Amino acid sequence: MTSIDFVVDRNNLHQCKVIETPLPDPAALPAQALLVKVTRFAFTANNITYAVLGDHLKYWQLFPAPAWFGNVPVWGLGEVIASKHPGIATGETLFGYFPMATYLVIEADDVSKRGLRDAAAHRQGVAPVYNAYSRVSGDPAFAGRQGDYQALLRPLFMLSFLVDDFLAENDFFGAKVAMLSSASSKTAYGLAHLLHARNNGIKVIGLTSAGNTSFVTSLGCYDEVVTYDSVTALPANSPVAYVDMAGNTPLRATLHGHFGEQMKYSGIIGLTHRKSSPDDPAQALPGAKPQFFFAPDQIRKRTGELGPAGFNERFVAAWSGFVPNLDRWMKVIEHRGPASVQRAYLDTLNGRVPPDQGLILSLSE
Numbered sequence: 056m057t058s059i060d061f062v063v064d065r066n067n068l069h070q071c072k073v074i075e076t077p078l079p080d081p082a083a084l085p086a087q088a089l090l091v092k093v094t095r096f097a098f099t100a101n102n103i104t105y106a107v108l109g110d111h112l113k114y115w116q117l118f119p120a121p122a123w124f125g126n127v128p129v130w131g132l133g134e135v136i137a138s139k140h141p142g143i144a145t146g147e148t149l150f151g152y153f154p155m156a157t158y159l160v161i162e163a164d165d166v167s168k169r170g171l172r173d174a175a176a177h178r179q180g181v182a183p184v185y186n187a188y189s190r191v192s193g194d195p196a197f198a199g200r201q202g203d204y205q206a207l208l209r210p211l212f213m214l215s216f217l218v219d220d221f222l223a224e225n226d227f228f229g230a231k232v233a234m235l236s237s238a239s240s241k242t243a244y245g246l247a248h249l250l251h252a253r254n255n256g257i258k259v260i261g262l263t264s265a266g267n268t269s270f271v272t273s274l275g276c277y278d279e280v281v282t283y284d285s286v287t288a289l290p291a292n293s294p295v296a297y298v299d300m301a302g303n304t305p306l307r308a309t310l311h312g313h314f315g316e317q318m319k320y321s322g323i324i325g326l327t328h329r330k331s332s333p334d335d336p337a338q339a340l341p342g343a344k345p346q347f348f349f350a351p352d353q354i355r356k357r358t359g360e361l362g363p364a365g366f367n368e369r370f371v372a373a374w375s376g377f378v379p380n381l382d383r384w385m386k387v388i389e390h391r392g393p394a395s396v397q398r399a400y401l402d403t404l405n406g407r408v409p410p411d412q413g414l415i416l417s418l419s420e
């Protein structure tokens with residue numbers, strides 16, 4: 056029996072390949088270890104960001120790959136097929152961070168009724184969320200299509216939730232308009248949904264490419280949709296908070312130049328366009344200084360203020376209000392097998408996945 060891994064060249068993400076390694080012998084697993092079959096995982100532009108920032112944010116160290124290659128982390132579901140941990144039975148379903156692979160060995164630790172942690176030495180030194188697995192067997196919120204929604208959107212919606220909460224906490228920095236780039240992305244429309252639901256007079260503007268305009272308009276959570284080449288036609292007399300999912304430095308410079316001192320907040324979140332230049336002369340831009348929005352800091356701050364239960368309660372309430380839209384907003388598209396996974400990866404890398412699709416992949420045929 057073999058295990059299949061999909062790996063990418065760290066220095067040229069367009070180069071990728073499948074490698075086969077012998078499947079670990081279940082009988083020879085160390086004490087407490089689990090052999091998990093990776094059954095299905097989501098793939099979006101966010102996973103490409105993990106690859107782009109692989110060295111910088113240590114994503115490459117989580118799932119080892121041959122020299123110069125990396126295994127892109129993905130959110131998904133796995134089934135325990137062998138267990139050397141007395142508290143974990145074979146057949147259990149886990150939700151969490153997996154490699155693009157058919158199998159993963161987890162060194163189970165801190166096992167509780169709700170979850171466990173992978174204590175493998177090479178996985179330490181990253182944010183705890185990346186090593187935590189939820190035990191979700193029998194949980195209807197993780198079964199079937201609901202499980203796909205969790206894999207596709209829960210990690211992204213956490214960011215949407217945090218930014219909405221952060222803007223509200225700061226009284227929108229005095230802005231009357233919230234403007235989101237890559238408005239067609241799942242992270243952006245999760246945020247637009249929350250901002251729209253506040254119904255507090257803040258206008259929500261989505262910036263997108265011409266080809267994605269009708270999709271973004273159809274969502275109904277943006278008050279106005281504007282293509283990238285028309286942003287300078289927007290009236291510049293209202294204070295604006297800009298939330299950048301595109302990571303497009305020239306676009307940011309154009310917006311700051313256009314809105315000037317009316318740019319009250321400029322948050323850097325994503326890099327779907329991968330057009331961020333390291334020599335961004337951010338200091339020189341008019342208006343608020345662009346700043347990175349660092350989710351773990353905001354989580355720490357808000358769990359400190361609200362308590363873990365209070366924070367979780369708010370997140371769950373927001374998620375429950377969001378999920379019912381997904382049947383209308385997203386078609387889940389499944390691809391199985393190495394060739395299909397490779398195609399889906401390259402399509403995502405090259406921005407060829409229609410925004411109304413949510414890709415769920417498996418390397419097993």
Ligand SMILES: NC(=O)c1ccc[n+]([C@@H]2O[C@H](COP(=O)([O-])OP(=O)(O)OC[C@H]3O[C@@H](n4cnc5c(N)ncnc54)[C@H](OP(=O)(O)O)[C@@H]3O)[C@@H](O)[C@H]2O)c1
Binds near residue numbers: 264
């Ligand atoms: N900082 C954090 O903690 C955090 C958390 C979650 C997400 N994010 C970031 O938010 C961004 C959105 O992620 P997502 O998973 O929600 O994205 P997604 O749903 O896969 O977004 C797809 C959209 O991104 C744009 N896009 C994707 N690839 C492109 C390419 N090669 N060229 C040009 N445009 C491209 C297009 O939008 P337009 O045509 O509308 O531009 C496309 O419709 C990512 O950069 C992600 O890393 C950051």
